[in-house]
Amino acid sequence: MEMPRRALGQLECWLCLGMVLATLSGGAGDAAEALHARAGIRAQEAGGHIRALADDAFEGREAGRRGGQAAGRYVADALAPLELEPAGDEGSLFQTFASRQGTLRNVLALLPGRDPAVRNEVVVVGAHYDHVGYGNARNSFGPFGFVHNGADDNASGVAGLIEIAEALVGLPQPPRRSVLLAFWDGEEQGLLGSKQFLKDPPTALEYRRIVFAINLDMIGRLRDNTLSVYGTRSAVGLEEMVIRLNGPQAQTPLQLVFNWKVEPDSDHYTFLQAGIPTLMFHTGLHDDYHRPSDDAHRVNLSGLEPVARLTFDTVLQVADAEEACPAFRPACRAESNATKSQLQARAVLPADSPGRWGIGIRVDLANPTAPLVVAIRPGSPADRGGLKRNDRILEIAGVPISDQNDLMRKLAAVEPATSVEVLVARRGRLFVLVWTDRHQPT
Ligand SMILES: [Zn+2]
Incomplete structure (x- = not known):
């Protein structure tokens, strides 16, 4: 069965986030x-x-x-x-x-x-x-x-x-x-x-x-x-x-x-x-x-x-x-590339969205620790930092995120007017982006 569009919409979450394409991240080395x-x-x-x-x-x-x-x-x-x-x-x-x-x-x-x-x-x-x-x-x-x-x-x-x-x-x-x-x-x-x-x-x-x-x-x-x-x-x-x-x-x-x-x-x-x-x-x-x-x-x-x-x-x-080995996920049998397109569908961030970083993410039930970016507010720190739609966010400041709420908490904890390194996956490759928050606290 296909994941209905509406159910996906309910999982959307708007975040305020910003970047500069930097180096590849250093993953754990093999023995x-x-x-x-x-x-x-x-x-x-x-x-x-x-x-x-x-x-x-x-x-x-x-x-x-x-x-x-x-x-x-x-x-x-x-x-x-x-x-x-x-x-x-x-x-x-x-x-x-x-x-x-x-x-x-x-x-x-x-x-x-x-x-x-x-x-x-x-x-x-x-x-x-x-x-x-x-x-x-x-x-x-x-x-x-x-x-x-x-x-x-x-x-x-x-x-x-x-x-x-x-x-x-x-x-x-x-x-x-x-x-x-x-x-x-x-x-x-x-x-x-x-x-x-x-x-x-x-x-x-x-x-x-x-x-x-x-x-x-x-x-x-x-x-x-x-x-x-x-x-x-x-x-x-x-x-x-x-x-x-x-x-x-x-x-x-x-x-x-x-x-x-x-x-x-x-x-x-x-x-x-x-x-x-x-x-x-x-x-x-x-x-x-x-x-x-x-x-x-x-x-x-x-x-x-x-x-x-x-x-x-x-x-x-x-x-x-x-x-333990991961358990089988029966929902995979009902998913298709059409389901993927639905998940990746563009979303629009309201111009007045209060987000500090300027991103909209959507949770992917098969990859809850790697939320998908579906919207980026033009001129936001995420946009300036080079984030692209359909990137997946894996880590904030070198720490893997455990779910969408954890991602929000980690971003909210970044000191105002500072930069943060964000590990993203794009077409299956890892990149470290740097998002800079230019707002001075008032
Ligand atoms: Zn053959």
């Missing part, structure tokens, strides 16, 4: 060892996997066919040397199941968590390795009958995930929670692999519970440094979590577009349907999508690297968190 492991995620190595999987020899990796079977073997061979527990059938890496197309196989490997208190909780990171073979009228934009190599879709996600698996194994100690690396088969035929996995979980999951999932599908065509992130509405605070992970410590912060669409177009949907908080990273569609021309040389390898590293950071953040 040195995690940084080192993450540095092992390399574009070049991912490129090797993409070139291999998108070679004509795999005949487009169609699930249940010779090429699909060979691709599953390739992935298993890449995982075999790593210190991971096979999580498929009978101690193998393969979870095998039958479909109309033949025998399909997920490739599953587990990194057991280190903390006995939460190691039964599992973070699933997945990418589908199948593609559409030679293409037909149902699954291809043509021309049909030629090998569809699926370099972006989804050799890119598979390559990123293999790199992430190596980085996880390279950590000096595993995260507190368990991490399951899942390479899905049959995605192109209707999310068959991920559905089978949840319907009939492998024995490795017998005494474990999936608390979070991440899906990588098509991460090989980063353009304008812009990454689409799906699913952040599936738990409270996920958008802010991803934004903070994308901070200056990320080395190559990306522009993030948060997409509110929940559609059965990739394996993240399976987990959302099951009520599990889930993110998907995706670099967007293109003219080669589901065509024979989705080839390895067209993949943006240097763009894949920061996406895979952000995924690694996200896995670590969730799997290693001291606090």
Whole structure:
């Protein structure tokens, strides 16, 4: 169900606030060892996997066919040397199941968590390795009958995930929670692999519970440094979590577009349907999508690297968190990009609004600690300080805000005729603004 416009209006709140665009904020640095492991995620190595999987020899990796079977073997061979527990059938890496197309196989490997208190909780990171073979009228934009190599879709996600698996194994100690690396088969035929996995979980999951999932599908065509992130509405605070992970410590912060669409177009949907908080990273569609021309040389390898590293950071953040994993937020299923437009709709501050700083914010129920700016009074301290509509406010004077009232209290507490630093997120990146209150107390 869509959030009605009126309900949103009731949440609006006018604040009086002012800026100068300053430096990027310094987020909490990753532990040195995690940084080192993450540095092992390399574009070049991912490129090797993409070139291999998108070679004509795999005949487009169609699930249940010779090429699909060979691709599953390739992935298993890449995982075999790593210190991971096979999580498929009978101690193998393969979870095998039958479909109309033949025998399909997920490739599953587990990194057991280190903390006995939460190691039964599992973070699933997945990418589908199948593609559409030679293409037909149902699954291809043509021309049909030629090998569809699926370099972006989804050799890119598979390559990123293999790199992430190596980085996880390279950590000096595993995260507190368990991490399951899942390479899905049959995605192109209707999310068959991920559905089978949840319907009939492998024995490795017998005494474990999936608390979070991440899906990588098509991460090989980063353009304008812009990454689409799906699913952040599936738990409270996920958008802010991803934004903070994308901070200056990320080395190559990306522009993030948060997409509110929940559609059965990739394996993240399976987990959302099951009520599990889930993110998907995706670099967007293109003219080669589901065509024979989705080839390895067209993949943006240097763009894949920061996406895979952000995924690694996200896995670590969730799997290693001291606090409990965030609960699923069912409202996400009813939200769409139209709901987002409603939330972001411009508001007008009355000319005589008494606000000292000159901002209007609107609470976002999925991100209560990051209110959205929907109005800025011209000439106000916020306006002069460079605040933009649709910025999210995260911190005042270096202190995270806990909710809208807390934001108001913190701004009211700023000494008259002084400046205050305000941390905002804009297109998924962090900026410190300086708002200067010019009014002298009377
Ligand atoms: Zn596809």
